Amino acid sequence: MDTSGSGSGSGSGDFTEGMVGDVEEPHVLAVDDNLVDRKIVEKLLKNSSCRVTTAENGLRALEYLGLGDNNQSSTVNNNVSKVNMIITDYCMPGMTGYELLKKIKESSVMKDVPVVIMSSENIPTRINKCLEEGAQMFMLKPLKYSDVKKLRCQLLQSSVRTSSKILV
Amino acid sequence: MENAGQLRRQYVDFVASLYHEGFLDDQFGQLQKLQDEGNPYFVVEVVSLYFEDSEKLMNNLTTALQQHVVDFKQIDAHVHQFKGSSSSIGAQRVKNTCVVFRDYCEEKNLDGCLKCLQQVKHEYYIVKNKLETMIRLERQILEAGGTIP
Numbered sequence: 001m002d003t004s005g006s007g008s009g010s011g012s013g014d015f016t017e018g019m020v021g022d023v024e025e026p027h028v029l030a031v032d033d034n035l036v037d038r039k040i041v042e043k044l045l046k047n048s049s050c051r052v053t054t055a056e057n058g059l060r061a062l063e064y065l066g067l068g069d070n071n072q073s074s075t076v077n078n079n080v081s082k083v084n085m086i087i088t089d090y091c092m093p094g095m096t097g098y099e100l101l102k103k104i105k106e107s108s109v110m111k112d113v114p115v116v117i118m119s120s121e122n123i124p125t126r127i128n129k130c131l132e133e134g135a136q137m138f139m140l141k142p143l144k145y146s147d148v149k150k151l152r153c154q155l156l157q158s159s160v161r162t163s164s165k166i167l168v
Numbered sequence: 169m170e171n172a173g174q175l176r177r178q179y180v181d182f183v184a185s186l187y188h189e190g191f192l193d194d195q196f197g198q199l200q201k202l203q204d205e206g207n208p209y210f211v212v213e214v215v216s217l218y219f220e221d222s223e224k225l226m227n228n229l230t231t232a233l234q235q236h237v238v239d240f241k242q243i244d245a246h247v248h249q250f251k252g253s254s255s256s257i258g259a260q261r262v263k264n265t266c267v268v269f270r271d272y273c274e275e276k277n278l279d280g281c282l283k284c285l286q287q288v289k290h291e292y293y294i295v296k297n298k299l300e301t302m303i304r305l306e307r308q309i310l311e312a313g314g315t316i317p
Contacts, residue, residue, distance in 0.1 A: 036218050036253035043202045043210060091248065120252050142195050142256045145202070 026084035026152075027051045031061045031100065032118075033092045037141070041087065041118075044148040053083075058095030058103075061088065067107050083113055085151070089141075090119035090126065098130055105134045116151060118143065172314025179305045180317050186302070191295050196258030215299050218257050222292055225250045229285055233278070243281060244273035250288070261291045 028050045032038045038054050045052045055061040062068045065083065086104065090097040097117050104110045114136035119126065127138045136154070139147050170178075186192045203210040225246050232243050251266035265288045272280030306316050 034249055034252050034256075035221050036214060037256050039214055039217055040199070040202070040256055043207070047202055047204070093245070120255060141252065142198075142258075144195075144198050 025049055025051050027053070027082060029053050029055060029061060029064060029083045029086045031055045031058065031086065031088035031092070031097070033057055033089065037089065041143060044143055044145060045087075047145070048148050048152045050152070057092055058088075058097070058100040061086070061100060062103060065104070065107075065110055067103060067110060083110075085114045085116065085136075087116040087118060087151070090117050090130070091121075098126075098133065101130060101133050101135055114154070170308075170312070172309055172312040175305060175309045175312055176314055176317050179302070179309060182305060183302060186298055190260050191298055193258045193260040195256065199257060212303055214257060215303070218253055218259070219296060221253055222250060222262075222296075226285075226289055226292065229288075233282060233285060238276075238278055238281075240273045240276045240281075244270055247273060259292075259295045262288060262295055265291050 026049075028045050030038065030041045030045060030052055031054070032041060033056055038056065042052045042054055053064065055064055059068070065086075086100075088097040088100055092100075095103075097119075101115050101117065104113065104115055111134075115134065116137045116139060117130045117135045118139045118141050120141040122140055130138055137151065139151075199211055199214060228246050229243060229250075232239060232246065247266050247269045251263055251270065254260075254262040254266060265284060269281065269284035269288060272284055309316055
């Protein structure tokens with residue numbers, strides 16, 4: 001996938017302990033079965049200085065993360081640069097975003113990667129279910145630039161926390 | 169041959185009317201904001217994808233509604249997709265029609281669904297036409313040496 005944008009110049013990129021990867025350009029995996037939405041979320045993320053990989057369904061996403069059926073759970077696919085965040089649609093055929101979230105949280109390798117769920121439907125029980133299963137955030141579609149900015153701040157925030165841990 | 173100034177004015181009035189008449193909503197504006205010099209065809213690309221995707225969906229819907237035994241769940245799934253992409257690009261009227269369409273699916277109301285299919289096709293072709301006109305105007309402005317307002 002092509003890289004995008006300029007560095008954010010936050011300075012936290014000095015710490016390359018590998019705990020959150022390259023936060024100047026976080027690598028986000030975006031999962032959505034809708035072609036139009038996939039293109040838009042990709043652009044939203046790229047405009048926020050993220051490197052983006054897209055997947056059209058949960059199975060492909062798991063394969064990319066090295067969690068597919070034909071991968072050992074302890075093996076991380078070496079072709080995958082560390083994924084800093086996963087953003088997924090809820091309503092997808094086959095495997096829903098919720099089911100994908102569960103699989104990710106069950107994985108010893110990927111469970112600490114923040115997962116964001118998107119949905120066009122504002123259903124409180126659905127939102128709670130996802131948050132309880134460990135989703136970092138739930139966002140209503142259609143996404144706006146300000147939504148993605150919020151996400152981006154969260155990603156930077158977690159790296160700052162990590163950096164202070166290293167300092168102390 | 170109209171000059172850039174005249175074309176720009178035409179464009180501004182035309183786009184304003186699309187919002188005013190409810191063909192487009194704020195989400196389309198969000199899309200335009202995403203476009204930059206690094207990606208000057210972003211809106212055109214998304215809109216083209218939307219057209220391709222929508223026409224496929226409408227064909228699927230037409231076929232599904234012609235079946236002997238209508239699968240309302242399948243139809244709802246298609247309408248959900250159509251509603252989603254329409255919402256994402258700001259095609260407000262199409263999206264609103266999809267909302268009604270989904271209600272009929274839930275009620276398993278075949279008549280209602282057929283009427284909605286007609287309505288959604290109608291709304292889609294109107295907005296398609298409008299968007300193509302908008303894109304054409306943009307091209308004309310650029311060719312006349314102007315910048316897009």
